[in-house]
Amino acid sequence: MNIKECFKSALKNTFSNKMRTFLTMLGIIIGISSVILIVSIGNGSQSQIEEEFESISTGALTISLSTSDDIESRDILYMEDYDLLKSIEGVSYVLPEYNGKSTDIKLLDPKETKSANVSGVTSDAYYINKPNLLYGKYISERDVDMETKVAVIQDTTALNVFGRCDESVIGEKISLKTWKGTTKFTVIGITENKNAESQMQYSSEYPEEIEIPISTAINLYNTDFILSFKVLLDDLGNTEQMKYVITNTLENAHGNKDKYVISDTSAVVDSINEILSYVTLFISFVAGISLFVGGIGVMNIMMVTVTERTREIGIRKSIGAKNKDIRTQFLTEAVILTGIGGVAGLILGYFGALIVGGIIGIPPLMKWNVVLIAVSISVGIGIIFGVTPANKAAKLNPIEALRYE
């Protein structure tokens, strides 16, 4: 009897008692669907976090003051450090992080204002933040050198301030109000607000983001210390060594020790991923227990089936079925039970993940290897928990089996 026939007759047997089959499968269905739900939501949030970090920057190092108490004035980072960092071999781009405080911009209706986040940037920001430039151009090295009053705004800001977002906004003036008074800036570029969608939910709470040359910003806000530097390296493979070189250079210039920390965003992503994978692992473990219980249910029903069909086994043996034929027959039935249960769980889990993901705002991600693993696990459960009943059936003595009432 070949495998295909074995499957056909096992399928027929499995579906001759639909209610019992369904109840037996239920444990596997619940187990597999919860694993799928959890893993696909976990993968979904993982990729979402990765994406978010990717939009912030890729492979950039962030250099900042350590959070210890004994920070002295000589430790503080200034624009001189920008030139210093730029001069290090292996460093391709440097972006000082400089944020202006309490700035308002005039909106379309001149009586209305809205708070804005003003960042002083160098031309390198274009390569580190990788903005999606929609119109115009980005702040150039010349703008930084000449302290020009130019600004790069976001598409959402353009709509708020000018009521439109197109080429014609380039060259328009935007007014920034600081404690010094109102300063007019010429819009030279419009970038895409990548967080527009998520900000929508909170409507106007988010401040507008405006970028101006860092030299202009230092003048405007009257402070010139830098919170941190972002650095992009020529060669990402060299990160650890470069961290050491950068720290050394800064420490030499400032005459201090252990005052700076360098973090790379990938490390943050890694640690978040690690936490996520622990959570996934833990919940999968719990789901694994439910699969185990489901497997025991399958074993129990297979034991009952073997007993019920003792006479059938006797008949089959009397006409020449070998022990292995009987074993294969019952093993196939167990595998069909758990296999179909697994596939049903897969489908149920996926739709469950779509629903749950929709509620918590994380699109689930179903990976092929997870599908493959889930199906092999359910088939594996069928084999593991089906072996004992199948062996029991195979070992039955034909005469005793035939005599069974």
Next chain:
Amino acid sequence: MMEELLRLENICKNYSQGEISVSALKNINLTVNKGEFVSIMGTSGSGKSTMMNILGCLDLPTSGNYFLDGDNVSSYSDDMLAEIRNKKIGFVFQSFNLLPKLTALENVELPMAYAGASLSERHKKAMAALSKVSLKERVKHKPNELSGGQRQRVAIARALVNNPSIIFADEPTGNLDSKSTFEIMEIFQKLNDEGTTIIMVTHEPDVAQYTKRIVLFKDGEIIDDSPVKDRIIFGGEPR
């Protein structure tokens, strides 16, 4: 020249239930040649079924040797015995022993499935076997939709389908009325005429009259073994 098909040498079978040991067969010696048609008779509990099960390779003797086609099968493994049951032996039971979920045709095809025959070959041979037992209609019916006589004919077709050298039948007509009994005996005689060796257990002396030899059992021993006198032949000429 008679050709030996099977031989039992000092076969004993004991059943032990706790302290008590039942001796179901005591030193049985029996030789059956090709082409024979033997009745096994005897009182209830005399060991007839026990011997049939050993002959049919469904059970092994406690001691003694059983030669089938010259091979000592009393030392065979489970799988070797299964192979012999499949290829050389057809078994017919009093209670038919058909699989209730399969149709008559599927029941007859089943031994060939275990023999590894192709689907078309199975179908062809099963139909041939069913026509030998005069059951060409109703082959798509399940056993519970057939009469007792029809069920037994399906069982005989199943026993025949792999062209066995011998058919064992343990009270094949025990559950049948006299009309069906005669139909079955007619089929057996025809098969025997065509060369199939048959050994059957029966309680009815008139059924035994259709066979060629009667072996009489009592308390696990053979007490008589003689040819049938005045044998009844269906449709005419004695051979």
